[in-house]
Amino acid sequence: MQARGQGLFKGMWLTLKTLFQKPPTVMYPTEKETPVPRARGVIALDPEACTVCMLCARECPDWCIYIEGHKEEQPPSKEGGRVRTRATLDRFDIDYALCMYCGICVEVCPFDALFWSPEYEYSEMKISGMLHDKGRLTDWLETVPDPPALEA
């Protein structure tokens, strides 16, 4: 058992030591932290890969993905082949005000059209601004990092 009052001064010694240490603060707007590659910042869309299968919109627990598409006829790939139809994406909106960043949509996408990007600077002044459309989601595609190397 230590002497009475000793604990008070041990604590003061610790805070004094901390006073002369460099704080670990990252001065945000000027300096930026790099999020880990897997960080779930925002969902990026590769519209070329999307086949409008609606799977993500259906599996979304929050119902925050809105997709519209139409069918287009495509010329046959081979001469004399049959005419193929292809679904074209018209609208792909994610309401980030509703999204809870669970990543189910990214996981269920069978065509690799959705990706996580660690990008996080997309706050908006109005809640309606959080509804991000296809163009904006596509823009994030280039911020998608390579996946991290794995532990052996």
Place this chain on the structure above:
Amino acid sequence: MSEYFDQYLTVLAFGAFGAVLVAGLLGLASLIRPSNPTPAKLETYESGIDPIGGGYSQTHIRYYVFALLFLIFDVEAVFIFPWALKLESLGAFALWEMFIFIGILLMGLLYTIRKGVLKWE
């Protein structure tokens, strides 16, 4: 004698200036600050809920006991000051006298503690 009063005039002036300072700054602030009191703003804060009962409620009698205790001891302390000033010239006799005085004080303190005044039951 005039110098003596001058000194307290200084004190008075300082006190008065303190009041003027507050009044002046508040007055200055009132020129810039908005003033738009609404009933909601003027409501008493009680963790964001309408207060239950009034704010002027019954409070602990314990505080009263402390005030009383303080009063007694503070007056005693005032008596010690002149003694402390003149101790050197008064000598050992005053010392004994004060020992008796402080002894009585300490006994009084002991009594209040034994009476359980400091226990918060």
Place this chain on the structure above:
Amino acid sequence: MSQTLDPRAAAHVSEVAVSVELQTPGMTINLGPQHPSTHGVLRLVAELDGERVVNVEPVIGYMHRGYEKLSEVRTYPQITALVNRIDWVSGFANEIPLMVAVERLMEIEVPARAQAIRLILTELARISNHLVFLSSYPLELGASTPLMHALREREHVLELIEGVTGGRFHPNFNRIGGVKPAAGGGSTQKKLAQDLPQGFLSETAAAMDRMLAICDDMDTLVTGNEIFQARTKGVAVVPPDLALAYGVSGPNLRASGVAFDLREHEDYLPYDKYEFDVVTGENGDCFDRYQVRLEEVRQAARIVSQAIADVPSGPLQAKVPRVIKVPKGETYVRAENPKGEMGYYIVSDGGRIPYRLKIRSASFSNLSILPWALKGLLVPDIIALLGSLDFVLGDVDR
């Protein structure tokens, strides 16, 4: 059915009539919902005699999100995303009992590597949770520096969790049958399984050293502080039998001297492979509740250190059907969450959606002891007790 569609039903009107006598001679005071020390939106209606509490009525429900109802319209994978928001300071740990319960019903065996990863992350969540407690508790008692010191170190833990799962608070990393699999099948990002990223093990080892160091710092800064001891020792003693009858669990129960740790008794995760001590208190006062948690950080660091030394290799996922349908049946799986016993009672009728999911959260029961425990305390002791119970309103209200 139609009368329930009243729009008022959705809105929460603040004037909850409270079952206290208003015409008491003493003072009746609201502590909360907007109060610095109620950890969110808890409201205590306290009848005071001076500064002594005569009677107290906790009012909860400000954070009620109806997860049990929401679970009845969601598939099991979707519920995973919900449950890590119940107790948001230890999100990962919330997922485990649900996963284990579903796996138990589906009779899936989780691969050893997935189990080890689950265990490591659960213990990291425990450390993170307890560091929040260690930081906020001295703050309640007026010392704000431990807050920053503990949060500084917690950041390392959160970074580890984020590095693996992608989420700091809401990992949503568990999947039925294991942990998050590689999604899709085409691109480079998705080809790789969501296994532990490179450097995780060494970083974790380093972080655990820091955790032990911050525990020592806490001892210096808080535990040894005489004022802290005076404020907590002998304050708000919860006797063990009462704690059991109220369902108080976790560190709060152990502080009362009951050496009951589900990690020892239940086999939801392979804790039997690792060595650790079940920490108990002696008196069941605020100081013991604090001390138990501080010691549990050390024990958790010990478990993690053992676990990262030998992570079994193998798959991350058991073979599970594409569409998850849970066979008909009922089960209850509980786990030792940082806050206490967290459990899910699943009633499945064989479909993709649970027929009923009862969420047994630790904080709800821990908090239910308040009206009993607060009687006769001083106002500052209310805060000392509230802080020492370490509850999160999301965990109380669900």
Place this chain on the structure above:
Amino acid sequence: MIPLVAVEINFYLLLVLKILAITGVMLGGSLPIIFGELKISAHMQSRVGPYYAGGRWGWAQPMADGLKFFQKEDLVPAAADRQVYKLAPYLLMVSTLAVFVIIPFSPDLIAADLDLGIFFALAISSLSTLGVLMAGWSSGNKYSLIGGLRAAAQIIAYELPLVLAVIGVVIQAGTLSMVGIVEAQIDMGVPFLIGGQAVAFVIFFIASLAELNRTPFDLPIAESELVMGYLTEYSGFRFTTFFLAEYAGVVAISAIASTLFLGGYGFWGLDSALFGPFVLAAKVGILAFLMIWIRWTWPRMREDQLQTLAWKWLIPISLANIMVTAIFKVVF
């Protein structure tokens, strides 16, 4: 500062100059301490603290805060006792400013070297109790009421050790005059802290923490219990007045403690007339740092523990200190 040389200056002109100078000292003392509190606390907590206001290190943060409060709406709650509510900050400021009257910055640099000196300071500083009590009562808020009563109870409990600790100094110096006390220490060669009044200094320091409502005695504004105590309902510049008075109080009490126990403006080998104000400022800085340091390290005490500490420990010890000092004074 104005050198108070023997040249006949009109008394009233001098008075105005004195008032301006002391106001300058009060602000010039408080603002650095506020800034110091922000910065020191930040670094003790591994933070950076204010960073942008005023450029380097955010030195202008206290001023920026003041300006912000200047343009904030000033609300008087409907339930409040308006007159009392409005009067409270005045009392606080008046008492704080009046204490500065007797602080000696050098042998001649003192607004009024009252013969009652320290006794006056103790008396007038008690006026702030009244201000706090008025603020707490008049707000019509339960947190404020409890806070105000706590403040009153603790200030009166610690007023006694404060006064009794001073008596030791008075016995040793044989005078109540502040200049006289400093001169006595200079004559003795060592400050009273070393020369016999160490116990009294500790008691005085503890009691002054309580008088200033600073941790570990910050129960009246205990934010985790009482939101903001007696300040809960105050807003805008009225709140700033309390805030300013608190830090001016830190300056004043530190200056008094320096004068009584640390030798005031005197320092070995330094000319008091020239360096006095700087020596005093350094001593005030050290004491203020100590207060900040304690505040950001220790938790808060409980009301009954605080009262027990005062009545069971500090008062008997300070009475014993008086007796011991008196014996030494008479015998040696």
Place this chain on the structure above:
Amino acid sequence: MRSGISVTTNPPEESETPSEVSTEAEAAEVSGFPDATALAERVAELAGADSWSADFGNAKVRIDQSRWVEAITDVRDGAGLHFFSFLSAVDWSNEVAVGEPLEETVEERYEILVRLSSARNNDAVTLSTDISKTDPRLPTLVGVFGGANWHEREASEMFGIEFEGHPNLSNLYLTDEFEGHPLRKSYPLLSREIKPWPGMVDVEDMPSTENTEGAAAAAVDASETEDES
């Protein structure tokens, strides 16, 4: 990866379970849950109940409503189950306003669940009783377990069950003005009623020729998801 599934058949019926201890032990080996048969049997005896089960490691004993309080007291003292885990209810209903209806018809009732456990080992048991929907009332457990207070209040407001003798059966989460009992199956979930399901939008057929496997799986999944709305 997701094709070969190792889902075993459904566990045996409740009444058959006791006799098929060997099956139970096998299952325990596979899924790693403890065998609760012995405990369930012991508790059933203590509670004077005839029906019990131990599926999936969940020892469940059905108690008659008339013996509710005394049976639980007996179980607490007799089996040393002093830890009160939770009390809740299940609304067995054939018509549901939310979620999926039951596959087979059940008897309309509320089932009250109480989970008790030991504080020394992993003994834990679920005690249940059925109460009628027309007059849902049950004596309170507050006298047996102090913690039942809040749990019963919760069950009372969520299911509309009256706990007789409860000291204060007021709403715990909801306002006093709130009408209805949200966890009843007949209570609709507003958020899902007012917003159309985004997945409902008519989509073109899958280009199944291009990506057979994934698309087929997706199509199956999509069709099943639609049931939900």
